[in-house]
Amino acid sequence: MSQAAVRSRTAALSIAPLTPTIGAEVSGIHLSKPVDEETRAALREALLEWKVIFFREQDITTEQHLAFARNFGELEVHPFAPHKDGFPEVLAITHDRDRPGKENKWHSDVTWRECPSLGSVLRAVEVPEVGGDTLFSDMYAAYDGLSDEVKEKIEGAVAVHDFAHFRVLMQKRGKTPEEIEAMNRKYPKVEHPVVRTHPETGRKGIYVNVAFTQHIVGMEKEASDALLAHLYAQAAIPEYQCRFRWKANSIAFWDNRACQHYAVSDYWPALRKMERVTIIGDRPY
Structure with missing residues (x-):
């Protein structure tokens, strides 16, 4: 535009x-x-x-x-x-x-x-006065930049997302197992596509992130971890960022x-x- x-x-x-x-x-x-x-x-x-x-x-x-x-x-x-x-x-x-700042991981909210x-x-x-910038990364560009081989691997794939980090914080804050289990029931693990089609633009973008994605459904752990690590790494490419x-x-x-974002904790x-x-x-x- x-x-x-x-x-x-x-x-x-x-x-x-x-x-x-x-x-x-x-x-x-x-x-x-x-x-x-x-x-x-x-x-x-x-x-x-x-x-x-x-x-x-x-x-x-x-x-x-x-x-x-x-x-x-x-x-x-x-x-x-x-x-x-x-x-x-x-x-x-x-x-x-x-x-200290702790949002210094690439993620989507x-x-x-x-x-x-x-x-x-x-x-x-x-x-x-200095520091504390936020970086943003274009997940359309990240998807477009993938090799055809990787695009083929993730076509139609879904991944599990979970609030695991917040569960740990709840434990540190002294929440009881019953209170934590109540939140597990209220917000169960969900499956989302590895590649999301934007509902308004129709464009495809990577939709996994290191903060909340757990694994790719139907894939062995080692293979899932390796593929997710490759997808996570795309956000860190400077050409995709502001x-x-x-x-x-x-x-x-x-x-x-x-897009994904990263709050610099410097x-x-x-x-x-x-x-x-x-x-x-x-x-x-």
Whole structure:
């Protein structure tokens, strides 16, 4: 989508790509104000084209953050992560000297859900002077770059996803076996396609990630582990990536169906305080 095409929708909105395939900064809009239908359509088009869009200098309230995200769907409540007081839909992601950053793995959000996230809207409240960037990787490009042999191996394959990391955290926090088992029943392991077809663009993208994918169904463990390791490694290829340097009141809105992200944990012991709202998606196919 060209910048001119965006301007034809609404004269106020401007798109500045960060790379040829992924990431673009959007200007000419302030998210404190209601989004009209024309602007909403232009933003959705930009998200589909660039997989992640960024906004600068957005000094907004929590209520405005939520209202903006609701333009694109219903919001989820994360059952394991801490939320902002009084706002169950807002994840409070704070790291400092006593709580080092830990989101430094390539992943797509909540793929352990039966219907994983459509997208996430992350707001920077307080960030380090240097460090704490987030990288995003284009899973369409990652799929397109696979060899024909690998594409053939994963055609029609499905993989198991699980909230294993959060289960460990529950144990460390002293949750009882009964409480953990209740969450296992509520959020059972799910199977999703190794290659997802995006419901809006129709494009294929790799849909396994090191944070939540367990194994490929019907494949011996050694073969599954080797193939998954190869697929995971594609996210780390620089040609598929963009990198965003945060400032206070910056916002990133990414499509979890088309990209993965990696929060660089290079800023300890500095404070990094973020708030995330997540939009419910549909079942992958």
